[in-house]
Amino acid sequence: IVEALLKWCRRGVDGFRCDAGYMVPVAAWQYIIAEVREQFPDTIFFLEGLGGKISVTQDLLNTAGFNWAYSELFQNYDRGQITSYLPESIDISEGEGITIHYAETHDNPRLASRSLIWAKMRTALCALCSQQGGFGFANGVEWFATEKINVHESPGLNWHGEPNQVEHIQRLNTILKVHPAFHDRCRIQLVEHNPGNTLLLHRHHRPTSRQLLVAANLDDTTANHIVWPAAHASLSGDVWIDLITGRETAPSKEGDSYRLDLAAGEVLCLTDAPDDLKQVLEKQSRNFDIPDRVLRQRLHAKALDVFRCYHDFGDVGKWDAAKASGLLQLDPVAFCRQQNPSSEESRVIVWEWPRDKKREVM
Helix, strand or coil, X not given: CHHHHHXXXXXXXXXXXECCHHHCCHHHHHHHHHHHHHHCCCCEEEECCCCCCHHHHHHHHHHHCCCEEECCHHHCCCHHHHHHHHXXXXXXXXXXXXXXXXXXXXXXXXXXXXXXXXXXXXXXXXXXXXXXXXXXXXXXXXXXXXXXXXXXXXXXXXXXCCCCCHHHHHHHHXXXXXXXXXXXXXXXXXXXXXXXXXXXXXXXXXXXXXXXXXXXXXXXXXXXXXXXXXXXXXXXXXXEEECCCCCEECCXXXXXXXXXXXXXCCEEEXXXXXXXXXHHHHHHCCCCCCCHHHHHHHHHHHHHHXXXXXXXXXXXXXXXXXHHHHHXXXXXXXXXXXXXXXCCCCCCCCCCCCCCCCCCCC
16 A cells, blocks of 8 residues: 555655545554655645544544544535534544535535535535635536536536636635634634524634634525624624625624524625735635745744754744744745854755756765
């Protein structure tokens, strides 16, 4: 198995979806993942653990080296099922490893085979309920493909079909990348509200205090409404902005409660900050930009790697990550020189692409 995976890594594969991974012993995965990462340290291992025990998924994320695991949100449909499952998914994401919400998989019929409204609603729901932006979809979701996926054959994907939800998914992905409420250190709370097949989610990014309300009508055939106590979740002002469509929405006030009316299958991602929409619109056309938070995280990790070359682990408590990362970004050689406790030498060899492609150094 290791040799097979390494062959694909050498061909440029970034990672592997491990089907029914819970059926392989933890010790075997520990060996396989360690062997692959020894040569390709950034390889992603993605656990498909549907049908296995939650405790096994947690163990594989905790001790075997898996990065992510499948979420089961794609097969939880009504409010009762979702509110029963989602807290468990959030707990695993915060404690063991991120669970990825897929809009659909090969295990169930295509969303669009039921209705286009249903497909669009479920896609938005899985994206906006995600933990740290962990959202995915199978090929064809963006084109409203209706033919069920057969993993051993090549079913139609409705490529370039009209209508489609390509721009809709692009907007969702931009929101996940840009808004802090979809980053780490975010509190996700299901808000209690009136009976009905609707969902209300409050997302609050603790470091910045930025917040969003996600409101969804889970019925694709009938309009609905949500009424909830303002004390449980609220945004400032009388007019809120939907980041998906850019439209302004004015919730009505009923005493100490808010009311939102939703069309069949409508999903809203509401903010009270106009700058949120401005930022989303600015970033939407730049599909392959790496999010700022990821760049910062990579800089921190690289700065820590260099720090470890010069210092003992015991000194890491004195290390200022933000300051170190800033200097590393500004002047890598100066950063390395500053880390050297024994001399003013940087111990760095400057290597430039593509001039030094064939250069060999000590």
